[in-house]
Amino acid sequence: MTSKPRGQFVRLAETGRRPITLTIDGVARTALAGDTLLTAILVNGRCVRRSEFGGDGAVAGAPRAGFCVMGACQDCWVSLDDGRRVRACTTFAENGMKVRTAHGG
Amino acid sequence: MVAERLPPVIVGAGPAGTRAAETLVHAGLRPIVIDEAPSNGGQIYRRQPSGFTRPGKALYGFEASRAAALFGAFDRLAGSIDHRPNTLVWSIRPGSIGAGLMHLVSSERANALPFDQVIFATGATDRVIPLPGWTLPGVFTLGGAQVALKYQGCAIGQRTAFVGTGPLLYLVAYQYAKAGAKVAAVLDTAPLSAKLRALPGLSANAQATARGLYYLFWLRSRGVPVQLGIHPLAIEGRDGVTAIAWRDPHGGSHATPCDAVAMGYGLRSETQLADLAEVPFAWDALHRQWLPTRDAAGRTPVAGIYLAGDGGGALGADAAELAGERVALALLQDRGAADNGRSHADRIAAINRRLDRYLRFRRGLERAFPFPAHLAGDLADETLLCRCEGITAGEVRRAVREFGAHEINRAKAFSRVGMGRCQGRMCGPAAAEIVAGALGVPIEQAGRLRAQAPVKPLPMAAVLDDAAASARHG
Amino acid sequence: MAERIATEIAIIGGGLAGCSTALHLRQRNVPVVLLERAACGSQASGVNYGGVRQQGRTLVELPIARRSRALWGRMAELVGSDCEFMATGHLKLARNETEMDVLETYAREAAGWGLELQLLGRNALRDRFPWAGDKVIGGSFCTDDGQANPRLVTPAFARRARALGADIREHTTVTAVERGSDGFRIETAAGLEVRARIVVNVAGAWGHEIAAQFGEHVPEEPISPNMCVTEPLPYFLTPNLGVVGADLYMRQIPRGNVIFGGGRGVNDAKAQRARPLPESALASFQRALEVAPNLRGAHIIRFWTGIEGYMPDELPILDRSATTPGLIHAFGFSGHGFQLGPAVGAIVTEMALDGAPSTPIEPFRIGRFASAPSKS
Ligand SMILES: Cc1cc2nc3c(=O)[nH]c(=O)nc-3n(C[C@H](O)[C@H](O)[C@H](O)COP(=O)(O)OP(=O)(O)OC[C@H]3O[C@@H](n4cnc5c(N)ncnc54)[C@H](O)[C@@H]3O)c2cc1C
Ligand SMILES: Cc1cc2nc3c(=O)[nH]c(=O)nc-3n(C[C@H](O)[C@H](O)[C@H](O)COP(=O)(O)OP(=O)(O)OC[C@H]3O[C@@H](n4cnc5c(N)ncnc54)[C@H](O)[C@@H]3O)c2cc1C
Ligand code: FES
Numbered sequence: 045m046t047s048k049p050r051g052q053f054v055r056l057a058e059t060g061r062r063p064i065t066l067t068i069d070g071v072a073r074t075a076l077a078g079d080t081l082l083t084a085i086l087v088n089g090r091c092v093r094r095s096e097f098g099g100d101g102a103v104a105g106a107p108r109a110g111f112c113v114m115g116a117c118q119d120c121w122v123s124l125d126d127g128r129r130v131r132a133c134t135t136f137a138e139n140g141m142k143v144r145t146a147h148g149g
Numbered sequence: 150m151v152a153e154r155l156p157p158v159i160v161g162a163g164p165a166g167t168r169a170a171e172t173l174v175h176a177g178l179r180p181i182v183i184d185e186a187p188s189n190g191g192q193i194y195r196r197q198p199s200g201f202t203r204p205g206k207a208l209y210g211f212e213a214s215r216a217a218a219l220f221g222a223f224d225r226l227a228g229s230i231d232h233r234p235n236t237l238v239w240s241i242r243p244g245s246i247g248a249g250l251m252h253l254v255s256s257e258r259a260n261a262l263p264f265d266q267v268i269f270a271t272g273a274t275d276r277v278i279p280l281p282g283w284t285l286p287g288v289f290t291l292g293g294a295q296v297a298l299k300y301q302g303c304a305i306g307q308r309t310a311f312v313g314t315g316p317l318l319y320l321v322a323y324q325y326a327k328a329g330a331k332v333a334a335v336l337d338t339a340p341l342s343a344k345l346r347a348l349p350g351l352s353a354n355a356q357a358t359a360r361g362l363y364y365l366f367w368l369r370s371r372g373v374p375v376q377l378g379i380h381p382l383a384i385e386g387r388d389g390v391t392a393i394a395w396r397d398p399h400g401g402s403h404a405t406p407c408d409a410v411a412m413g414y415g416l417r418s419e420t421q422l423a424d425l426a427e428v429p430f431a432w433d434a435l436h437r438q439w440l441p442t443r444d445a446a447g448r449t450p451v452a453g454i455y456l457a458g459d460g461g462g463a464l465g466a467d468a469a470e471l472a473g474e475r476v477a478l479a480l481l482q483d484r485g486a487a488d489n490g491r492s493h494a495d496r497i498a499a500i501n502r503r504l505d506r507y508l509r510f511r512r513g514l515e516r517a518f519p520f521p522a523h524l525a526g527d528l529a530d531e532t533l534l535c536r537c538e539g540i541t542a543g544e545v546r547r548a549v550r551e552f553g554a555h556e557i558n559r560a561k562a563f564s565r566v567g568m569g570r571c572q573g574r575m576c577g578p579a580a581a582e583i584v585a586g587a588l589g590v591p592i593e594q595a596g597r598l599r600a601q602a603p604v605k606p607l608p609m610a611a612v613l614d615d616a617a618a619s620a621r622h623g
Numbered sequence: 624m625a626e627r628i629a630t631e632i633a634i635i636g637g638g639l640a641g642c643s644t645a646l647h648l649r650q651r652n653v654p655v656v657l658l659e660r661a662a663c664g665s666q667a668s669g670v671n672y673g674g675v676r677q678q679g680r681t682l683v684e685l686p687i688a689r690r691s692r693a694l695w696g697r698m699a700e701l702v703g704s705d706c707e708f709m710a711t712g713h714l715k716l717a718r719n720e721t722e723m724d725v726l727e728t729y730a731r732e733a734a735g736w737g738l739e740l741q742l743l744g745r746n747a748l749r750d751r752f753p754w755a756g757d758k759v760i761g762g763s764f765c766t767d768d769g770q771a772n773p774r775l776v777t778p779a780f781a782r783r784a785r786a787l788g789a790d791i792r793e794h795t796t797v798t799a800v801e802r803g804s805d806g807f808r809i810e811t812a813a814g815l816e817v818r819a820r821i822v823v824n825v826a827g828a829w830g831h832e833i834a835a836q837f838g839e840h841v842p843e844e845p846i847s848p849n850m851c852v853t854e855p856l857p858y859f860l861t862p863n864l865g866v867v868g869a870d871l872y873m874r875q876i877p878r879g880n881v882i883f884g885g886g887r888g889v890n891d892a893k894a895q896r897a898r899p900l901p902e903s904a905l906a907s908f909q910r911a912l913e914v915a916p917n918l919r920g921a922h923i924i925r926f927w928t929g930i931e932g933y934m935p936d937e938l939p940i941l942d943r944s945a946t947t948p949g950l951i952h953a954f955g956f957s958g959h960g961f962q963l964g965p966a967v968g969a970i971v972t973e974m975a976l977d978g979a980p981s982t983p984i985e986p987f988r989i990g991r992f993a994s995a996p997s998k999s
Binding site: 052053054055056057058059060061062077078079080083086087090091092095096097098104106107108109110111112113114115116117118119121129131133134136 | 199
Binding site for chain 2: 662665669774775778782853854898899901902905906908909911912918919920921922923924925926927
């Protein structure tokens with residue numbers, strides 16, 4: 045198992061929920077039942093997707109990690125292995141889900 | 150026999166939508182209540198997912214009893230309303246002749262819903278001003294920071310800096326500190342002088358003002374640096390936030406180390422559906438936004454289309470509840486529903502007297518926390534403005550200066566600003582300031598970014614569920 | 624005091640046809656005034672699908688399309704920007720044997736007009752275009768065709784024409800046109816009055832309104848094709864795609880967005896308003912997924928439409944007025960005038976200055992409709 049990288053989100057409460065396991069970019073990660081995908085990804089790391097375009101000195105591929113957390117900015121879309129694309133902040137993480145932060149197509 | 154009318158539809162199950170539904174149910178109707186969220190409550194009273202156990206007091210603080218009252222009201226409506234959670238209204242066409250048509254999608258099932266009266270109670274989202282580094286992981290809106298905490302029990306980082314202006318800036322910083330998060334600083338672009346000048350207006354809602362002051366002093370007393378009149382410079386970091394750089398009113402530069410930033414400059418109404426419904430818009434100087442026009446009760450000039458709550462100008466949750474009740478009364482009047490007890494007109498007038506106070510308070514807030522439009526207008530050319538399409542402020546200026554765009558939609562056509570997944574929700578207000586600046590005209594002459602369907606991304610796998618639509622309305 | 628100007632040639636309509644006409648006239652130093660109700664390229668020319676194709680056109684249109692294709696290839700030189708024109712090829716797909724027969728017949732006939740097409744069977748097509756769905760049984764490929772960004776093209780023509788001295792008046796609606804003994808007099812809502820020796824009617828879906836002022840009644844119908852665009856996706860689709868039957872057309876820009884059309888929206892042409900119809904857009908999703916199944920997870924981020932003038936035979940009117948000397952009509956492009964636009968400007972210029980154009984235009988006579996008075 046890969047060691048857990050630094051997460052962006054920090055859990056402050058509601059930590060007694062049932063743990064679930066999902067795969068993020070091929071690596072098994074732990075989250076809690078009731079987490080959104082955004083939370084599940086961000087307690088385990090800092091990048092949710094890569095921007096398609098550059099600008100601001102950044103090249104295309106710059107990391108993004110959502111912004112509004114309420115389904116408005118659309119900066120948290122991720123792919124699931126079954127081909128679906130979902131908005132991470134408005135989709136609940138489920139046990140066994142396989143998530144890809146890079147756009148597979 | 151008189152043809153049966155279609156049930157009224159309410160889009161949004163926040164404070165405004167809930168009170169509207171309640172009023173309609175009391176009048177004997179069975180409204181359809183649609184919300185893209187999994188449960189009712191709207192933004193401020195967003196309900197945490199099942200399995201979460203924090204009590205209302207921990208989630209909603211001073212507003213806990215109001216939240217409980219609103220949830221109670223909604224729960225009592227179960228069975229009397231047709232509640233459709235997890236359902237997005239992505240397009241609407243007004244019924245010039247006969248019924249209008251609304252387009253819904255729930256996961257991958259699309260639905261067409263005929264209607265003849267609809268209330269938009271669609272709320273608001275954060276108004277943001279870009280700055281260098283604002284797309285880095287760890288930067289979220291103030292509202293987003295609050296959702297992470299209320300809805301997920303998480304802080305957006307180990308050390309969060311709060312930047313922007315408005316009452317939410319202090320509220321969310323306070324909620325973070327209270328929940329045990331480390332607040333690196335509260336950086337308010339509004340100067341102290343603005344707040345002092347605003348006091349007379351703020352007295353219209355003494356309770357809310359007192360709470361605001363309480364948050365401020367609470368934070369200061371806990372050693373949280375609170376800086377007024379600052380100028381944000383940049384968010385620093387490579388793969389994530391490491392600091393926020395800002396200038397104090399005396400010109401001194403600072404960099405506050407942090408790994409997360411929550412930013413926001415007040416709210417902007419979600420008006421896309423009103424636009425698609427062909428409601429005329431007017432420039433609203435108070436909200437510095439184009440808003441759908443409506444009469445004193447919330448009727449728009451388009452027959453059958455009504456507005457309530459923050460979706461028609463952000464006045465806050467208490468005002469949204471009142472506006473929800475008021476607009477439902479107007480809808481009932483138009484439906485020719487019999488008055489029970491006091492006439493609808495009297496009740497609307499009484500509510501309007503109460504709402505007046507919120508409007509005065511809102512004016513006071515605007516004075517205390519003025520929107521720093523210059524920060525948007527003066528964005529450096531190389532700063533990324535549209536996070537969806539990767540468009541810089543300079544590209545928008547070029548659309549105006551070199552390609553001759555004379556208003557924002559033309560600037561969009563040339564530069565792609567506002568053309569991405571979010572449809573300009575995030576960049577729109579700043580883009581308008583930039584266009585106005587490049588044209589050298591007041592903001593209201595920069596034009597209004599027109600909404601286009603779908604109001605949010607629509608899955609291509611969506612199939613129109615004809616069978617379901619005709620079964621329900623056949 | 625209302626402004627009055629006298630010019631040689633007045634152009635009514637600032638779409639691609641009008642702006643290209645203004646540019647070509649200025650290349651020959653002819654005084655020209657262009658009057659446009661909104662902004663140049665804000666109607667069909669600015670909101671279309673962006674297909675630049677010759678393949679599939681009615682054969683008699685091919686000479687204009689060939690001439691236009693040459694101009695598209697010189698876009699940067701002509702207007703100072705390539706307007707994102709790319710010769711990506713146009714691939715027309717067959718979804719059954721009957722459709723394949725249609726492609727084969729067309730390829731044979733088009734060869735006679737100088738248009739080379741490659742027919743691809745099921746396997747050959749998959750070798751080159753592995754994304755093609757099972758439903759696709761073959762196709763016809765035109766290397767020479769491509770696509771461009773319609774939002775940029777017409778404004779670029781207008782800017783260059785203006786730089787060359789054209790007097791382009793935007794936000795100027797023509798309210799009346801009449802011909803007196805000393806030429807035409809045009810009134811506008813803005814109070815501007817224009818006198819001209821020659822008038823060019825390139826008013827798009829409103830071209831019939833101008834023609835009617837001269838007693839020429841043509842059955843032009845305003846139609847609004849539905850357009851959809853996806854979020855940016857990994858770049859997989861290079862050619863511009865069509866299908867036999869034209870119920871789907873699709874292209875992807877290198878930024879990643881897939882743009883496709885199919886079905887119709889609704890419009891109120893009088894009020895210059897149009898809107899896409901979600902019902903028919905949803906139906907086109909299914910057709911798009913059949914052709915490119917890898918779009919299944921994608922999301923649509925925007926619908927739009929525009930207003931285009933369709934003629935009953937889906938061929939434009941490109942002719943001198945049958946009633947009024949000095950009046951030239953070029954409108955009713957029936958859903959495919961974007962590709963033609965550059966050449967239309969060149970041809971109208973020749974009609975105005977040289978007499979006969981160097982490209983045949985007989986099939987596009989205004990008199991071909993029974994209700995219009997015929998030219999004697
Ligand atoms: C993130 C955030 C945090 C806030 N926090 C506070 C706070 O702590 N204190 C405070 O006083 N005020 C707060 N406000 C302001 C407060 O939200 C409002 O005053 C109040 O919630 C407005 O109520 P409303 O009913 O008008 O809209 P909302 O409560 O915003 O409800 C609107 C509802 O409509 C739904 N909706 C919108 N569009 C569609 C659509 N197309 N299809 C389906 N459903 C749709 C949304 O999902 C939402 O549930 C906050 C605002 C935001 C944006
Ligand atoms: C959605 C859509 C998709 C399309 N896709 C393609 C495609 O892929 N490929 C292709 O080749 N073609 C396509 N077409 C067709 C193509 O866009 C048109 O044929 C072409 O742009 C027509 O150009 P125009 O200059 O004749 O008309 P327009 O661009 O409509 O210009 C006419 C102008 O005249 C102005 N006008 C009208 N009346 C007056 C008046 N009284 N006073 C002043 N001004 C007036 C209007 O404002 C307008 O700007 C499409 C059309 C649409 C709507
Ligand atoms: S974080 Fe903005 S839509 Fe998910």
